[in-house]
Amino acid sequence: MFEWKEEYETKIEVIDTQHKELFKIANESYALLKNDIILDKYDKVVEIINRLLDYCEYHFSTEEEYQLSIGYKKFLSHKVQHEEFIKKLRDENLKKMDENQDEYLMNILEFFMKWITGHILARDMDYVQYARTLA
Numbered sequence: 001m002f003e004w005k006e007e008y009e010t011k012i013e014v015i016d017t018q019h020k021e022l023f024k025i026a027n028e029s030y031a032l033l034k035n036d037i038i039l040d041k042y043d044k045v046v047e048i049i050n051r052l053l054d055y056c057e058y059h060f061s062t063e064e065e066y067q068l069s070i071g072y073k074k075f076l077s078h079k080v081q082h083e084e085f086i087k088k089l090r091d092e093n094l095k096k097m098d099e100n101q102d103e104y105l106m107n108i109l110e111f112f113m114k115w116i117t118g119h120i121l122a123r124d125m126d127y128v129q130y131a132r133t134l135a
């Protein structure tokens with residue numbers, strides 16, 4: 001279970017809603033992965049992880065538009081972070097896994113959430129701070 005914490009809140013409604021949605025999809029995937037009753041769950045898990053990546057791309061574009069709208073100076077380096085992260089995960093090619101499917105998918109989910117939360121706390125909070133100076 002990936003737990004949402006108050007410290008992740010940016011107080012920008014659209015951003016917080018989307019960040020929470022990422023947690024929701026990741027937890028859905030996690031729950032399915034932990035479910036030992038459903039056989040042949042891997043296709044479904046892969047599908048949800050792909051949905052997570054799609055939503056993440058959508059979310060990144062929202063953030064980038066927002067940053068442009070406030071004239072955030074570190075927009076480009078932030079965008080590069082987003083792009084490299086998505087590329088790395090897309091290159092994983094989830095269908096290729098063979099052994100230890102549980103462990104493999106769990107590692108991807110954990111990597112995803114670790115990156116996202118670290119990114120929210122360091123990078124996102126930086127443009128949030130900048131936005132506050134404009135208010």
Ligand SMILES: [Fe+2]
Pocket residue numbers: 063078082119123124
């Ligand atoms: Fe970001």
